[in-house]
Amino acid sequence: MASLDSTPQAVPDLPGPAGTAAKQIPPAAVARLTLYLRALNTLLAEGVERVSSESLAEASGVSSATLRKDLSHVGSYGTRGVGYEVQYLSRHIAAALGLTHDWKVAIVGAGNLGKALARYGGFESRGFDVVAIFDADQMVVGNEVGWLRVSDVADLETVLHRTGANMVVLALPASVAQDVCDRVVAAGVRSVLSFAPIMLQVPEGVNLRKVDMATELQILAYHAQRAQAPGQTA
Amino acid sequence: MASLDSTPQAVPDLPGPAGTAAKQIPPAAVARLTLYLRALNTLLAEGVERVSSESLAEASGVSSATLRKDLSHVGSYGTRGVGYEVQYLSRHIAAALGLTHDWKVAIVGAGNLGKALARYGGFESRGFDVVAIFDADQMVVGNEVGWLRVSDVADLETVLHRTGANMVVLALPASVAQDVCDRVVAAGVRSVLSFAPIMLQVPEGVNLRKVDMATELQILAYHAQRAQAPGQTA
DNA sequence: TAGATTGTTAATCGATTAACAATC
DNA sequence: TAGATTGTTAATCGATTAACAATC
Numbered sequence: 154m155a156s157l158d159s160t161p162q163a164v165p166d167l168p169g170p171a172g173t174a175a176k177q178i179p180p181a182a183v184a185r186l187t188l189y190l191r192a193l194n195t196l197l198a199e200g201v202e203r204v205s206s207e208s209l210a211e212a213s214g215v216s217s218a219t220l221r222k223d224l225s226h227v228g229s230y231g232t233r234g235v236g237y238e239v240q241y242l243s244r245h246i247a248a249a250l251g252l253t254h255d256w257k258v259a260i261v262g263a264g265n266l267g268k269a270l271a272r273y274g275g276f277e278s279r280g281f282d283v284v285a286i287f288d289a290d291q292m293v294v295g296n297e298v299g300w301l302r303v304s305d306v307a308d309l310e311t312v313l314h315r316t317g318a319n320m321v322v323l324a325l326p327a328s329v330a331q332d333v334c335d336r337v338v339a340a341g342v343r344s345v346l347s348f349a350p351i352m353l354q355v356p357e358g359v360n361l362r363k364v365d366m367a368t369e370l371q372i373l374a375y376h377a378q379r380a381q382a383p384g385q386t387a
Numbered sequence: 388m389a390s391l392d393s394t395p396q397a398v399p400d401l402p403g404p405a406g407t408a409a410k411q412i413p414p415a416a417v418a419r420l421t422l423y424l425r426a427l428n429t430l431l432a433e434g435v436e437r438v439s440s441e442s443l444a445e446a447s448g449v450s451s452a453t454l455r456k457d458l459s460h461v462g463s464y465g466t467r468g469v470g471y472e473v474q475y476l477s478r479h480i481a482a483a484l485g486l487t488h489d490w491k492v493a494i495v496g497a498g499n500l501g502k503a504l505a506r507y508g509g510f511e512s513r514g515f516d517v518v519a520i521f522d523a524d525q526m527v528v529g530n531e532v533g534w535l536r537v538s539d540v541a542d543l544e545t546v547l548h549r550t551g552a553n554m555v556v557l558a559l560p561a562s563v564a565q566d567v568c569d570r571v572v573a574a575g576v577r578s579v580l581s582f583a584p585i586m587l588q589v590p591e592g593v594n595l596r597k598v599d600m601a602t603e604l605q606i607l608a609y610h611a612q613r614a615q616a617p618g619q620t621a
Numbered sequence: 622t623a624g625a626t627t628g629t630t631a632a633t634c635g636a637t638t639a640a641c642a643a644t645c
Numbered sequence: 646t647a648g649a650t651t652g653t654t655a656a657t658c659g660a661t662t663a664a665c666a667a668t669c
Binding site: 205217221225233 | 651
């Protein structure tokens with residue numbers, strides 16, 4: 154849906170902000186652009202054709218000032234006095250985020266989490282193809298997960314190359330995460346999303362993001378404790 | 388491990404920064420404190436007794452300036468010229484984060500993700516007890532997941548009260564997330580972690596955090612696209 | 622005392638908000 | 646033309662970094 158173009162070369166740029174060298178978008182804005190994109194695609198599915206910054210902002214849980222500021226980094230795709238055309242804006246945000254060609258994702262770890270990720274419909278529909286899933290356990294290698302068969306992590310490099318995977322998700326124990334991560338990076342992958350509860354080291358030029366469920370709960374605990382704490386208004 | 392005290396009342400405060408009304412810690416610092424805590428517990432397990440801001444910062448992937456600034460929000464638990472005592476600092480960070488009593492977590496959704504979360508060892512070891520897991524599918528209700536049996540989501544309110552759950556993790560489809568979230572909040576839970584790819588509305592006073600795997604991949608895509616883009620040095 | 626390292630202050634940087642001129 | 650809403654500018658706010666005085 155978000156994928157409009159599958160040329161594997163550099164994004165050809167829709168009309169866009171002139172032939173500019175595509176200015177950097179602030180990290181906080183990039184994160185929110187993904188929210189706007191989701192909200193726009195929901196509207197699109199509902200058949201809504203136009204939306205104002207005010208209502209798109211509300212659907213995304215941000216202020217309209219923030220939304221307009223964020224969109225200004227992408228370009229100028231609205232009409233004053235009118236609003237935004239849903240499909241048009243959606244396409245331009247997708248292009249700005251690099252979603253105009255499909256990304257091929259390999260998952261390392263076929264435990265509960267790896268399987269959950271492999272079967273998660275949200276990937277396919279957003280231009281991410283899961284092309285391989287690995288495990289080290291010989292009892293698990295060869296099993297079916299969704300459309301795929303579990304590959305042996307011993308064949309990591311071979312399978313990554315054969316499938317052309319350009320993103321890797323690590324869904325494995327902390328103890329082996331750094332080793333696998335090193336191999337993945339050595340195999341040429343430059344985008345890694347890790348669910349392992351450990352600080353991974355990657356060389357310059359490799360993008361690493363981390364999702365940590367225990368951390369999220371700890372942050373909730375901090376706020377919950379403060380809310381309960383005495384000293385404030387009961 | 389992180390749990391030192393199980394009194395269910397408000398944190399009794401170790402020596403702490405005087406009887407002060409516990410000043411607010413900036414959100415960015417709270418998130419990083421969880422990283423320091425993990426690194427400290429790793430050091431503790433390795434038998435390391437003392438650590439400098441420089442090396443703790445490196446283990447946590449931040450600068451030492453940032454680390455010392457963050458710790459200054461918690462209190463002043465180091466020794467100039469020497470460093471920090473690992474266990475002592477760990478305890479004080481845990482106390483500041485509200486991890487001195489156990490939190491009881493219920494998971495709604497016993498699909499792959501819910502099961503992965505229920506079995507994730509990182510929770511128990513950090514003071515989070517998973518006390519219940521729910522599903523709507525009658526084929527799944529009654530199944531064993533780790534130590535638990537899957538409860539019927541129809542009994543949500545009853546089971547939440549009986550188990551004393553004070554945190555809920557939503558691991559369910561977007562289509563039912565808001566409904567279940569409303570029920571959870573109505574049952575008195577004020578801390579919710581959602582994995583559903585949708586913007587949930589919660590009333591004032593309820594803490595909601597969101598983890599979104601598709602969003603993480605999209606953010607990676609943005610950076611990967613930029614790295615590949617022409618115009619920069621090849 | 623000399624060397625080391627914290628805790629804090631001040632300077633820089635980036636993100637958010639508010640307001641409004643441009644313009645459909 | 647009058648009403649509405651964008652895109653942008655300027656002001657505010659918070660977070661990060663660097664530097665160093667305090668002190669073990």
